Amino acid sequence: MGRPPCCDKVGVKKGPWTPEEDTMLISYVEEHGPGNWRAVPTKTGLRRCSKSCRLRWTNYLRPGIKRGTFTDNEEKMIVQLQALLGNKWAAIASYLPERTDNDIKNYWNTHLKKKLKKLENGSGHDPTGINGYNSSNSHSSGQWERRLQSDDINTAKQALQDALTIDENKSHLSHELIVMPSNYNGSSYASSTENIARLLKDWVKNTPKSDHQESKSSSSGHNLSDFTMTMEYSNCAEGKTGIDLSEAFESLFGFESNFESSNNSDDFSRATSPSVVHGEIKPDPTTGLASLSILENWLLDDQGKDYLRNFSFDENPNLF
DNA sequence: AATGTGAGCAACCGCGAAAAA
DNA sequence: GTTTTTCGCGGTTGCTCACAT
Numbered sequence: 409m410g411r412p413p414c415c416d417k418v419g420v421k422k423g424p425w426t427p428e429e430d431t432m433l434i435s436y437v438e439e440h441g442p443g444n445w446r447a448v449p450t451k452t453g454l455r456r457c458s459k460s461c462r463l464r465w466t467n468y469l470r471p472g473i474k475r476g477t478f479t480d481n482e483e484k485m486i487v488q489l490q491a492l493l494g495n496k497w498a499a500i501a502s503y504l505p506e507r508t509d510n511d512i513k514n515y516w517n518t519h520l521k522k523k524l525k526k527l528e529n530g531s532g533h534d535p536t537g538i539n540g541y542n543s544s545n546s547h548s549s550g551q552w553e554r555r556l557q558s559d560d561i562n563t564a565k566q567a568l569q570d571a572l573t574i575d576e577n578k579s580h581l582s583h584e585l586i587v588m589p590s591n592y593n594g595s596s597y598a599s600s601t602e603n604i605a606r607l608l609k610d611w612v613k614n615t616p617k618s619d620h621q622e623s624k625s626s627s628s629g630h631n632l633s634d635f636t637m638t639m640e641y642s643n644c645a646e647g648k649t650g651i652d653l654s655e656a657f658e659s660l661f662g663f664e665s666n667f668e669s670s671n672n673s674d675d676f677s678r679a680t681s682p683s684v685v686h687g688e689i690k691p692d693p694t695t696g697l698a699s700l701s702i703l704e705n706w707l708l709d710d711q712g713k714d715y716l717r718n719f720s721f722d723e724n725p726n727l728f
Numbered sequence: 729a730a731t732g733t734g735a736g737c738a739a740c741c742g743c744g745a746a747a748a749a
Numbered sequence: 750g751t752t753t754t755t756c757g758c759g760g761t762t763g764c765t766c767a768c769a770t
Contacts (some may be wrong), residue, residue: 424738424764446755462756463739498758513759514737732770740762748754 421455425464429454433461434469442470467510474506478515486512487520 425433432452440451442465445458454461467473478486482504489500497509497516504512 422740443756457740458755459741459757460739466757467738495759509758510738517760518736730770733768735767736765738762738764741760743758743760744756745758746754746756749752 419455420457422460425456425468429456430464430469433464437465437469467508470508472506473508475511478507478519482507483515483520486516490516490520 432454433448436448436452440447442462445462448454448458448461449456452461456464485504486500489503493499495513495516497513501507501509501512
């Protein structure tokens with residue numbers, strides 16, 4: 409089953425991308441918008457398979473991607489969402505709009521898994537709340553060891569609250585990109601954020617605004633001219649992952665996720681509150697973001713707390 | 729200084745789902 | 750309704766770099 413490899417053609421290039429290839433891809437997306445990846449190699453002259461082009465764009469060239477160290481808040485969000493959703497990296501990434509699913513997956517595999525293992529072996533306090541969940545491989549095995557206890561609820565609550573507390577200064581600082589050095593080394597190009605900054609700078613400079621607006625990409629609202637990454641871009645703007653989460657909610661919690669947006673005056677909550685239409689989470693039209701507020705609101709209120717306390721994953725093995 | 733080892737991450741592969749023919 | 754094509758996701762690989770020996 410499944411489709412055969414799309415890149416078995418002779419002459420298809422593999423391996424790290426060069427600046428020239430990135431420029432070609434960016435030019436194409438700037439003109440046509442992301443999508444129709446099949447046409448990219450022929451229209452751009454890139455000797456890459458369409459899959460590789462999509463991946464390069466999604467994981468690296470796409471505007472709004474934050475690179476570098478994960479913050480404590482991001483880490484907590486990942487841990488809690490992984491415990492809730494399993495290895496649904498795309499769904500998790502929709503709640504961390506500046507991070508790609510690949511990044512989150514890598515971070516989980518290289519950092520958080522080890523942390524989990526360490527915590528499982530040790531007997532110390534678990535500040536992330538991952539101890540106690542059999543979160544490793546949770547969705548494939550379906551083996552959740554026990555009911556959630558009140559400690560778990562409190563930990564989840566704390567983690568979510570922490571995650572929603574955004575340090576404005578810190579986040580802006582971490583989003584700054586740097587001008588590319590003139591002595592770039594081709595071999596390390598693919599891991600050079602500076603190169604992307606340079607490419608995007610040229611791209612934005614040469615791009616009429618109307619093109620971006622008409623693009624079917626979800627990149628509306630970008631402000632790349634000063635290279636300050638914003639939280640306005642999200643792959644969930646396509647509405648896909650948000651719906652997935654909504655469905656997961658319905659199946660998990662047994663009722664429609666028809667929450668009202670929070671009345672919270674907190675800027676972050678307001679800025680990221682999606683609308684919920686017919687049980688589907690719709691990204692905020694102005695920000696393109698799905699929000700944690702639905703999850704957060706429900707999880708933190710008494711109804712969610714009670715449900716989680718009494719919920720047994722053993723009795724619901726097919727949820728994830 | 730040379731070599732070995734492990735961590736981190738970009739990119740690839742294979743699969744399933746959805747869309748198109 | 751069936752087959753083919755395309756897209757997107759999650760798992761895995763392999764390259765690069767930093768650090769230890």
